[in-house]
Amino acid sequence: MTRVAAVDCGTNSIRLLIAERGPDGRLVELERRTDIVRLGQGVDATGEFHPDALARTFAATEGYALLIKDAGVPADKIDFVATSAARDAGNREAFFTGIEERLGVRPEIISGDREAELSFTGALSGMAGGGPGPVLVMDIGGGSTELILGELDGTILAARSLDVGSVRLTERFLGAGPPAPDDLGRAAAYVDGLIDASGIDLGAARVWVGVAGTATTLAAVNLGLTAYDRSKVHGSIITVDALAGLLADLSAKTVEEIRAIPSMHPGRADVICGGTLVASRVARRVSTDRMVVSEADILDGIALSLLS
Missing domain, CATH: 3.30.420.150 (Exopolyphosphatase. Domain 2)
Structure with a gap:
């Protein structure tokens, strides 16, 4: 059964979900983690990622990479999505490179509209109809x-x-x-x-x-x-x-x-x-x-x- 790994990196937290599809078609959660890394520390004022914020984010990603490997998730079924802070930072290339070196995939900076669509789909998936x-x-x-x-x-x-x-x-x-x-x-x-x-x-x-x-x-x-x-x-x-x-x-x-x-x-x-x-x-x-x-x-x- 295909397993997937989703990473959501926002302004305050980075989160991991490893899952597969169950017999009823719904998501089966295998691993879910949240780390507060404050990637957006000072971005609103300086327009750039702080070195300490990058270090915290990279450390969390290294831990996620081990979990994803242990779960046997193929490389083409890993998605690292970055949202608001990454859209605003001038030195985001350092962020891209650091994540790719540790996880093997390049972060995808999604638009606000795409973020909204994914949030809506995810929220409905957890509702009891x-x-x-x-x-x-x-x-x-x-x-x-x-x-x-x-x-x-x-x-x-x-x-x-x-x-x-x-x-x-x-x-x-x-x-x-x-x-x-x-x-x-x-x-x-x-x-x-x-x-x-x-x-x-x-x-x-x-x-x-x-x-x-x-x-x-x-x-x-x-x-x-x-x-x-x-x-x-x-x-x-x-x-x-x-x-x-x-x-x-x-x-x-x-x-x-x-x-x-x-x-x-x-x-x-x-x-x-x-x-x-x-x-x-x-x-x-x-x-x-x-x-x-x-x-x-x-x-x-x-x-x-x-x-x-």
Whole structure:
């Protein structure tokens, strides 16, 4: 049976999924890893990858290469996808070369539209069918946020990649925290402007699905988990009111206090407030009072693309 390896390298994290197709046609997950490498460290200000960020990313990739080799994934079934930070960095050739030397494949910098398509496909693959449409998939990354409105049959009605994410918003407006009320207000106004200019009718969504690190981390905190548990996070619900409460709570804490939350990944503690703010601005525009959190995301979309 063919095995595939999908690597998603974003502004904040790098992630691996090794999978194969099961008898029912759905993905069978064999290995899934996440490492916070902060590849986008300072890219918004300097326009280049920091040497330390490249070193962290290369070290994680070396570990992934060993897992992929041990799983017997053929070279033509490996895809390394790079998103927002890699689109913006002037010294990205050093990134390309370093990844190719370690993994044997050259990173593919995908467009925002392609990122949105893969996120939507991956998110739907993890849904248990049924329910009314349209569905809005929200993927808040470190450097960008994908908003995809579509039908449950996979038809995409509208998709936009917004030039804002948890890392970028933190570096531009919020700082080390807790952020001042004026800074939160300026950040919210900035996000509002991008959403309103996106042309997507978020109010048309009957189902709202949050994927990737911000949404899954907030789900774990909302559930009060003593340790992160994917099986409990996947399919969990965060109400709009609960999301507002999470933003108020996180924005009043220092990074050290956020890092002490049992289910919080240490590498997300300094940017989770920014990601929560983005989610809260989307919440003001959808017509549902809840967000469904999914562990299936762009990685699953990449893997399905490799298998198709």
